[in-house]
Amino acid sequence: xxxxxxxxxxxxxxxxxxxxxxxxxxxxxxxxxxxxxxxxxxxxxxxxxxxxxxxxxxxxxxxxxxxxxxxxxxxxxxxxxxxxxxxxxxxxxxxxxxxxxxxxxxxxxxxxxxxxxxxxxxxxxxxxxxxxxxxxxxxxxxxxxxxxxxxxxxxxxxxxxxxxxxxxxxxxxxxxxxxxxxxxxxxxxxxxxxxxxxxxxxxxxxxxxxxxxxxxxxxxxxxxxxxxxxxxxxxxxxxxxxxxxxxxxxxxxxxxxxxxxxxxxxxxxxxxxxxxxxxxxxxxxxx
Amino acid sequence: xxxxxxxxxxxxxxxxxxxxxxxxxxxxxxxxxxxxxxxxxxxxxxxxxxxxxxxxxxxxxxxxxxxxxxxxxxxxxxxxxxxxxxxxxxxxxxxxxxxxxxxxxxxxxxxxxxxxxxxxxxxxxxxxxxxxxxxxxxxxxxxxxxxxxxxxxxxxxxxxxxxxxxxxxxxxxxxxxxxxxxxxxxxxxxxxxxxxxxxxxxxxxxxxxxxxxxxxxxxxxxxxxxxxxxxxxxxxxxxxxxxxxxxxxxxxxxxxxxxxxxxxxxxxxxxxxxxxxxxxxxxxxxx
Numbered sequence: 001x002x003x004x005x006x007x008x009x010x011x012x013x014x015x016x017x018x019x020x021x022x023x024x025x026x027x028x029x030x031x032x033x034x035x036x037x038x039x040x041x042x043x044x045x046x047x048x049x050x051x052x053x054x055x056x057x058x059x060x061x062x063x064x065x066x067x068x069x070x071x072x073x074x075x076x077x078x079x080x081x082x083x084x085x086x087x088x089x090x091x092x093x094x095x096x097x098x099x100x101x102x103x104x105x106x107x108x109x110x111x112x113x114x115x116x117x118x119x120x121x122x123x124x125x126x127x128x129x130x131x132x133x134x135x136x137x138x139x140x141x142x143x144x145x146x147x148x149x150x151x152x153x154x155x156x157x158x159x160x161x162x163x164x165x166x167x168x169x170x171x172x173x174x175x176x177x178x179x180x181x182x183x184x185x186x187x188x189x190x191x192x193x194x195x196x197x198x199x200x201x202x203x204x205x206x207x208x209x210x211x212x213x214x215x216x217x218x219x220x221x222x223x224x225x226x227x228x229x230x231x232x233x234x235x236x237x238x239x240x241x242x243x244x245x246x247x248x249x250x251x252x253x254x255x256x257x258x259x260x261x262x263x264x265x266x267x268x269x270x271x272x273x274x275x276x277x278x279x280x281x282x283x284x285x286x287x
Numbered sequence: 288x289x290x291x292x293x294x295x296x297x298x299x300x301x302x303x304x305x306x307x308x309x310x311x312x313x314x315x316x317x318x319x320x321x322x323x324x325x326x327x328x329x330x331x332x333x334x335x336x337x338x339x340x341x342x343x344x345x346x347x348x349x350x351x352x353x354x355x356x357x358x359x360x361x362x363x364x365x366x367x368x369x370x371x372x373x374x375x376x377x378x379x380x381x382x383x384x385x386x387x388x389x390x391x392x393x394x395x396x397x398x399x400x401x402x403x404x405x406x407x408x409x410x411x412x413x414x415x416x417x418x419x420x421x422x423x424x425x426x427x428x429x430x431x432x433x434x435x436x437x438x439x440x441x442x443x444x445x446x447x448x449x450x451x452x453x454x455x456x457x458x459x460x461x462x463x464x465x466x467x468x469x470x471x472x473x474x475x476x477x478x479x480x481x482x483x484x485x486x487x488x489x490x491x492x493x494x495x496x497x498x499x500x501x502x503x504x505x506x507x508x509x510x511x512x513x514x515x516x517x518x519x520x521x522x523x524x525x526x527x528x529x530x531x532x533x534x535x536x537x538x539x540x541x542x543x544x545x546x547x548x549x550x551x552x553x554x555x556x557x558x559x560x561x562x563x564x565x566x567x568x569x570x571x572x573x574x
Contacts, residue, residue, distance in 0.1 A: 009553065010550040040320065206407075266296065268296050272299045
């Protein structure tokens with residue numbers, strides 16, 4: 001599947017490509033941004049790749065503009081992929097009615113309930129179709145060295161995709177992740193809509209706190225959460241549940257949950273700690 | 288004049304304050320952002336101040352979110368002031384009709400032509416009223432150590448305010464400044480509107496290229512312009528005219544015009560070189 005480059009923007013010595021391609025997972029065109037660091041622009045350059053999954057309401061543009069990942073990625077020599085958060089324009093009734101379900105809120109699952117199963121397949125898109133297409137098209141990307149991170153709904157995505165696919169990602173980190181969606185209003189609404197209320201087993205298969213109980217072997221995770229984050233206070237994120245579950249499974253030693261004093265849920269928070277998450281990925285990617 | 292703090296946001300170890308105050312220069316409420324670095328939050332901390340002037344259409348929010356001055360300012364211990372670009376809500380007819388005149392386009396002049404002379408006094412606001420109010424209210428700001436920078440229309444503002452007020456600012460730098468507005472469509476439209484077509488002397492008093500001819504003594508300026516900047520290509524910026532005028536006046540030795548390959552006019556460009564401009568200011572501010 002080929003990509004159309006709709007813009008090329010110089011950024012921190014590298015290039016940010018605005019891309020568009022037809023997705024068979026979603027049945028729509030999908031937009032995304034790809035940051036190629038200076039190291040990828042040299043002849044024969046081959047760089048590892050960090051997937052960044054965005055939160056509710058966002059496209060790949062928000063973090064490209066406000067997240068400050070290019071700063072660290074340029075220094076470490078990482079490509080960064082910023083996908084969209086859902087299909088757009090499927091014309092499903094109600095698709096654009098809420099900020100936390102439908103457009104901009106794909107939750108990185110493959111929906112099984114009608115009508116959302118028509119194209120809300122962000123799990124397949126992010127874990128299979130998109131990386132395969134990118135690595136086939138962009139020879140400067142090293143598809144054998146891939147890490148993942150994300151924010152809020154995208155932090156949920158990063159944790160679950162990592163835990164469901166051992167070996168696929170060299171590392172995982174998250175900013176203010178929805179770490180236990182089956183026990184949080186956002187997650188419950190989304191999973192009810194995409195899977196149905198009676199599909200409790202399927203809900204658990206996309207819940208980081210449930211998944212970490214099953215994890216075998218060592219586990220290293222970096223998580224930042226701001227103590228001034230209203231969604232944290234409202235118990236939408238529940239990172240402590242994730243830690244507790246890992247502890248019960250004897251897998252918490254490598255989990256670094258940092259509660260950052262006063263930080264909120266915004267890109268100001270993300271930008272502040274973006275360098276740390278890029279460094280975390282870079283360390284595990286061997287750069 | 289007192290400030291109302293409408294939000295306090297943690298950013299790079301410091302605090303970004305969203306402020307509002309009544310301005311006698313403009314006759315309106317004015318919003319701005321003030322970044323206090325971690326060094327200012329310590330008891331008795333006193334930090335130098337960098338004024339950042341925004342470009343057409345912007346408020347102080349755009350650069351606070353996308354310019355990443357906080358990154359360098361946090362490391363160097365500089366406060367950053369992000370003012371608005373014009374009065375808002377004066378209800379002058381036509382005020383909101385164009386992106387390059389009226390709201391969001393105050394051009395850092397005091398208008399003399401009716402009806403704009405009613406409140407379009409951004410020159411007085413930025414050079415007098417705002418710093419006096421800030422330094423009276425925020426004791427952590429060192430009003431004796433102030434530098435200035437800006438982008439596009441704000442680059443014009445930074446250069447002209449610096450050149451018109453010897454000693455007021457310890458240093459100046461600019462991103463893609465409108466460096467010779469009397470010879471560029473944007474500047475001609477603005478000066479015609481704010482001063483009148485027949486006020487050529489007044490036009491020259493707000494033109495960096497004209498002002499640099501009169502500058503006495505040494506002059507150090509850092510200017511970044513992207514070679515992929517469409518406004519540069521369209522001759523809205525004309526930085527070479529500024530260099531030529533300085534050269535004729537024997538004052539060009541300390542001007543560092545960097546033409547940055549492929550960079551455009553956006554905040555991606557600004558973010559890439561923000562650290563350099565903060566370091567430039569910090570060096571001249573003695574930190």
